[in-house]
Amino acid sequence: MDIRNYLDSTYLKTAEQAGVSETENRKIVADYVAEAIREKFKLIMIRPDMVAMARTMIAENNSAVTIGTVIDFPNGNGTLEEKLQEAEQAIQDGADDLDFVVDYEAFKRGETDKVKKDVLECTRLGLSYNKIVKWIIEIAALNDHQIVQLSALIKNVVIANFKENQYESVFVKSSTGFYKTEDGKPNGATVPGIKLMLENSFPLPVKAAGGVRTRNEALEMIQLGVKRIGTSSAKAIAHGENSNSEY
Numbered sequence: 001m002d003i004r005n006y007l008d009s010t011y012l013k014t015a016e017q018a019g020v021s022e023t024e025n026r027k028i029v030a031d032y033v034a035e036a037i038r039e040k041f042k043l044i045m046i047r048p049d050m051v052a053m054a055r056t057m058i059a060e061n062n063s064a065v066t067i068g069t070v071i072d073f074p075n076g077n078g079t080l081e082e083k084l085q086e087a088e089q090a091i092q093d094g095a096d097d098l099d100f101v102v103d104y105e106a107f108k109r110g111e112t113d114k115v116k117k118d119v120l121e122c123t124r125l126g127l128s129y130n131k132i133v134k135w136i137i138e139i140a141a142l143n144d145h146q147i148v149q150l151s152a153l154i155k156n157v158v159i160a161n162f163k164e165n166q167y168e169s170v171f172v173k174s175s176t177g178f179y180k181t182e183d184g185k186p187n188g189a190t191v192p193g194i195k196l197m198l199e200n201s202f203p204l205p206v207k208a209a210g211g212v213r214t215r216n217e218a219l220e221m222i223q224l225g226v227k228r229i230g231t232s233s234a235k236a237i238a239h240g241e242n243s244n245s246e247y
Helices: 022-039 048-060 080-093 104-108 112-128 144-161 164-169 191-201 215-224 234-239
Strands: 007-010 043-046 066-071 097-101 132-136 170-173 206-209 228-231
Touching: 007 022, 007 206, 007 234, 022 043, 022 048, 022 234, 043 048, 043 097, 048 066, 048 080, 066 080, 066 132, 080 097, 080 112, 097 112, 104 112, 104 144, 112 132, 112 144, 112 164, 144 164, 144 170, 144 191, 164 170, 170 228, 191 206, 191 215, 215 228, 215 234, 228 234
Parallel strands: 007 043, 007 228, 043 066, 066 097, 097 132, 132 170, 170 206, 206 228
Antiparallel strands: none
């Protein structure tokens, strides 16, 4: 097993969040893309406005690294039209994977019809272009019962509306890494949370994102059954090194 095949090397900070200029932030992203090319990671996960640059770099290096981006990030509370428009632009810019943030607050308010429609229409768009679609449910914002319900909701929408051979292209993903928790609680993937997702999203695959910083943690997630790992510690994980990354 090559652990690199599971790693979505991730950098999603804006310049403001990173405390740098726009030019400096673009250089950071370019360095992440270059590293992903050298290390042969599965994917580089970046903000939508960086996709076109990454596509050019990957093409120039004849690399097999794929490009993922986030849609309606990090809160997921945009309109369906905004989600679709942002996704369409990302596809045109060269994205391979579209990681949509579920409107998890709407879900918590009981607005399940809205969430189902978002999942249906955005998944339909992504699959129509033969893209990978992932739905970030933000487990740190949910209790266990809500993790179960939201994972099952996504699964049921996909099973009811798409073909069996498309299931592997629609993931349920744990976290944005940007949710603000209280009392030092984890805001990324946890073993209990991932187990609930795996049990209730099957046969859809699961991506563990955030909080996976070491090779052992990554291997634990893979052994549980996840198919992808989103991390800004991809190089450290691949080489068995320590990381002090936030994501």
